[in-house]
Amino acid sequence: xxxxxxxxxxxxxxxxxxxxxxxxxxxxxxxxxxxxxxxxxxxxxxxxxxxxxxxxxxxxxxxxxxxxxxxxxxxxxxxxxxxxxxxxxxxxxxxxxxxxxxxxxxxxxxxxxx
Amino acid sequence: xxxxxxxxxxxxxxxxxxxxxxxxxxxxxxxxxxxxxxxxxxxxxxxxxxxxxxxxxxxxxxxxxxxxxxxxxxxxxxxxxxxxxxxxxxxxxxxxxxxxxxxxxxxxxxxxxxxxxxxxxxxxxxxxxxxxxxxxxxxxxxxxxxxxxxxxxxxxxxxxxxxxxxxxxxxxxxxxxxxxxxxxxxxxxxxxxxxxxxxxxxxxxxxxxxxxxxxxxxxxxxxxxxxxxxxxxxxxxxxxxxxxxxxxxxxxxxxxxxxxxxxxxxxxxxx
Numbered sequence: 453x454x455x456x457x458x459x460x461x462x463x464x465x466x467x468x469x470x471x472x473x474x475x476x477x478x479x480x481x482x483x484x485x486x487x488x489x490x491x492x493x494x495x496x497x498x499x500x501x502x503x504x505x506x507x508x509x510x511x512x513x514x515x516x517x518x519x520x521x522x523x524x525x526x527x528x529x530x531x532x533x534x535x536x537x538x539x540x541x542x543x544x545x546x547x548x549x550x551x552x553x554x555x556x557x558x559x560x561x562x563x564x565x566x
Numbered sequence: 567x568x569x570x571x572x573x574x575x576x577x578x579x580x581x582x583x584x585x586x587x588x589x590x591x592x593x594x595x596x597x598x599x600x601x602x603x604x605x606x607x608x609x610x611x612x613x614x615x616x617x618x619x620x621x622x623x624x625x626x627x628x629x630x631x632x633x634x635x636x637x638x639x640x641x642x643x644x645x646x647x648x649x650x651x652x653x654x655x656x657x658x659x660x661x662x663x664x665x666x667x668x669x670x671x672x673x674x675x676x677x678x679x680x681x682x683x684x685x686x687x688x689x690x691x692x693x694x695x696x697x698x699x700x701x702x703x704x705x706x707x708x709x710x711x712x713x714x715x716x717x718x719x720x721x722x723x724x725x726x727x728x729x730x731x732x733x734x735x736x737x738x739x740x741x742x743x744x745x746x747x748x749x750x751x752x753x754x755x756x757x758x759x760x761x762x763x764x765x766x767x768x769x770x771x772x773x774x775x776x777x778x779x780x781x782x783x784x785x786x787x788x789x790x791x792x793x794x795x796x797x798x799x800x801x802x803x804x805x806x807x808x809x810x811x812x813x814x815x816x817x818x819x820x821x822x823x824x825x826x827x828x829x830x831x832x833x834x835x836x837x
Contacts, residue, residue, distance in 0.1 A: 467658075478677045496708070498704075498805065501805045511758050529758055545763035
């Protein structure tokens with residue numbers, strides 16, 4: 453890394469300001485005005501449209517294995533998802549996924565960063 | 567910063583609502599309880615960022631600056647990764663912001679629920695908009711019994727309370743402990759576990775499942791698009807598919823109802 457202190461802080465501040473602007477955008481500008489039905493119909497799917505895509509590369513091509521698909525990590529993801537769908541509770545999903553992860557790590561099945 | 571933040575949250579905990587203090591407080595507690603499991607993950611994620619940023623060559627103030635001023639883990643990691651490659655300043659900034667474009671979507675979807683709050687509250691909500699607090703709150707607003715505005719704000723603030731301070735502290739811990747942490751721990755999976763746990767309970771209709779599938783396939787197929795814009799495109803596509811499937815299912819249900827009604831020799835649909 454060969455940035456000056458000024459450049460590093462400029463990067464941090466610009467990302468910070470830009471991110472805050474994105475977060476405030478609609479909440480700040482639209483306020484309490486009612487949105488049309490068709491817009492609401494799309495917004496309803498925001499979390500399921502964004503987060504699975506954000507996670508997919510990490511699950512299918514984990515950076516720690518150099519991008520090679522790891523069956524252990526796929527299993528952990530599948531167990532988490534299944535527990536969450538069945539119990540409808542994020543807490544149980546985390547517990548199930550965490551237990552699977554710990555189990556596979558302890559038995560040495562999981563590829564871990566050296 | 568942290569002290570200021572804590573006093574703000576303290577003020578919030580006391581309740582923004584004259585209307586019904588007890589109900590607001592209850593909503594805050596419910597939110598905090600719902601957010602608690604995600605603290606388990608904000609911890610490891612923050613540590614990972616602290617370690618990686620320090621190893622990349624950022625000093626303590628810069629590392630903490632990221633976690634306090636940006637407060638969005640995925641984009642922080644991406645920025646540091648690009649900085650290790652000595653990418654041009656604007657490329658680093660734009661790539662990080664592209665990852666955070668999803669926040670604008672979150673902001674839009676929260677507007678119907680929180681848009682009527684005073685502007686300072688909306689500002690605070692915006693600053694604290696983390697995936698976990700957002701998802702937990704949105705799930706509650708959509709599915710739970712109706713809440714008043716001050717209850718909704720209190721629930722959100724409750725959800726963020728166990729997560730956000732831990733994010734700062736975990737970053738600090740990671741930055742200080744740095745390479746002293748034992749290797750060989752698969753903490754990289756803590757992040758996907760948390761995010762999948764958030765999403766799974768939302769997969770309750772065909773439209774939600776379809777949107778999630780399109781999101782995954784789209785993000786993988788569009789991974790070649792530079793600066794993480796592929797994710798944004800995939801998300802837009804998934805929103806459209808979700809809305810389309812919802813309309814399609816509703817139309818089919820109406821058609822089935824009509825057939826049933828026609829079968830019992832009733833008058834046709836008034837429309």
